[in-house]
Amino acid sequence: MPLTDAYVQPERAHEPEARYPLDVAFCAKCSLVQILHSVPPEQIFLEYSYYSSVSRTLLEHSRFHAQEVIARRGLGPDSLVVEVASNDGYLLQNFAKAGIPVLGIDPAVGPARAAEAIGIPTLQEFFTSELATRLRSEGKQADVLLANNVLAHVPDPNDFVAGMSIILREDGIAEVEAPYMKDLIDDLQFDTIYHEHLSYFSVTAAKLLFERHGLSLNDLRHFPIHGGTFRFTLGRNVDVSDAVRALLIEDHAAGLTGFEYFRDFGRRVTRLQKQLRNLLLELKAAGKRIAAYGAAAKGTILLNSSGVGPDVIDFVADRSPYKQGKLMPGLRIAISPPERIMEEMPDYVLLLAWNVKDEIIKQESAYLERGGRFIVPIPRPVVLGMESLGRAPNRAASVRPEMT
Numbered sequence: 001m002p003l004t005d006a007y008v009q010p011e012r013a014h015e016p017e018a019r020y021p022l023d024v025a026f027c028a029k030c031s032l033v034q035i036l037h038s039v040p041p042e043q044i045f046l047e048y049s050y051y052s053s054v055s056r057t058l059l060e061h062s063r064f065h066a067q068e069v070i071a072r073r074g075l076g077p078d079s080l081v082v083e084v085a086s087n088d089g090y091l092l093q094n095f096a097k098a099g100i101p102v103l104g105i106d107p108a109v110g111p112a113r114a115a116e117a118i119g120i121p122t123l124q125e126f127f128t129s130e131l132a133t134r135l136r137s138e139g140k141q142a143d144v145l146l147a148n149n150v151l152a153h154v155p156d157p158n159d160f161v162a163g164m165s166i167i168l169r170e171d172g173i174a175e176v177e178a179p180y181m182k183d184l185i186d187d188l189q190f191d192t193i194y195h196e197h198l199s200y201f202s203v204t205a206a207k208l209l210f211e212r213h214g215l216s217l218n219d220l221r222h223f224p225i226h227g228g229t230f231r232f233t234l235g236r237n238v239d240v241s242d243a244v245r246a247l248l249i250e251d252h253a254a255g256l257t258g259f260e261y262f263r264d265f266g267r268r269v270t271r272l273q274k275q276l277r278n279l280l281l282e283l284k285a286a287g288k289r290i291a292a293y294g295a296a297a298k299g300t301i302l303l304n305s306s307g308v309g310p311d312v313i314d315f316v317a318d319r320s321p322y323k324q325g326k327l328m329p330g331l332r333i334a335i336s337p338p339e340r341i342m343e344e345m346p347d348y349v350l351l352l353a354w355n356v357k358d359e360i361i362k363q364e365s366a367y368l369e370r371g372g373r374f375i376v377p378i379p380r381p382v383v384l385g386m387e388s389l390g391r392a393p394n395r396a397a398s399v400r401p402e403m404t
């Protein structure tokens with residue numbers, strides 16, 4: 001597969017593009033699922049075009065997170081909130097607005113600059129135990145340490161969590177959000193497996209990792225964001241909630257700690273890819289015009305692994321100005337502003353950013369009202385029109401049954 005975030009400038013379209021092996025494996029010792037081939041992080045994250053603030057769903061999720069932590073921990077002007085992978089300041093801005101000192105850490109040049117521009121002090125660096133030691137020696141330790149959607153991205157999770165332990169105050173808490181591997185497997189979210197994501201966590205695997213570095217997994221909460229995510233609350237004190245205990249039992253009962261659970265994943269993924277491709281080709285053969293929405297990293301994997309290219313998809317709509325005008329990596333479909341959907345009225349729009357489906361469908365309601373349809377690819381291809389969204393109750397639902 002190509003690198004998911006390596007959007008291609010049109011003037012470089014004739015140049016060949018690097019592709020890397022993408023295999024995923026299960027460790028019978030620690031239950032961690034990992035990809036086997038890693039790409040140097042500098043190659044992925046320095047020129048990074050993922051800006052968290054583009055998604056309102058994520059902004060809202062983050063605002064609630066901040067409000068809840070501020071209240072629970074009684075944070076004020078004497079506290080310090082440190083966030084690793086602070087991106088464009090999407091989360092820390094909520095603490096800063098409440099007058100709480102913050103420090104962001106993120107290696108991505110563009111997003112780190114965007115954070116600085118809104119007044120979020122940001123260290124443009126990778127977070128490691130070495131950096132944590134340096135910050136601690138400068139007297140910087142966190143009352144609250146946040147690390148959302150980053151644990152899966154680091155090549156050395158042990159060093160990363162060791163760093164978390166170093167920078168956390170004795171009585172501080174860390175909150176870590178990571179996609180839940182069970183949601184990935186059960187809902188066939190195979191397109192979230194890519195080189196940016198090196199590890200995929202069950203609760204069991206996450207707990208083992210945290211504990212190895214003196215951090216107790218004391219609480220957790222599940223959120224639908226990104227297709228299913230756990231927010232883990234960690235501390236140096238051991239105060240494990242019933243929710244954690246229940247989830248560890250559930251991990252085991254579901255079989256996440258053994259290989260059997262994963263055995264038919266590849267076959268199910270291949271079937272889904274075939275269903276999607278057949279559906280799209282059938283529509284195309286019937287003369288339908290198809291676009292896609294969301295130049296998401298996962299979209300790169302979905303399109304490339306299913307062999308769906310510019311012969312099928314006319315363009316990919318995306319609100320991010322950092323992606324517009326470029327081409328999707330690999331099969332190279334042009335990325336355009338979402339307005340093009342209403343201008344061209346394709347018959348179908350394939351929702352590559354299926355995790356923010358509700359936000360996008362709401363935003364594109366005029367498209368649906370004019371007869372447009374969305375194809376949601378995951379966990380199985382489904383066509384959504386006005387009827388199936390319950391807005392024209394007298395007509396039959398247009399959900400297409402799974403194709404075999």
Ligand code: JHZ
Pocket residue numbers: 050054055056057149196226293294295296297298299317318319320323353355356359360363
């Ligand atoms: P979105 C990223 O994955 C990469 P991606 C990363 N590695 C990670 O871990 C996950 O996030 C969590 C656009 N959009 O968020 C914005 C609109 O155009 O699903 C994005 O390009 N209009 C950090 O890239 C894309 O869709 C909208 O209304 O798969 C969504 O990408 C909305 C809501 C989004 O993450």
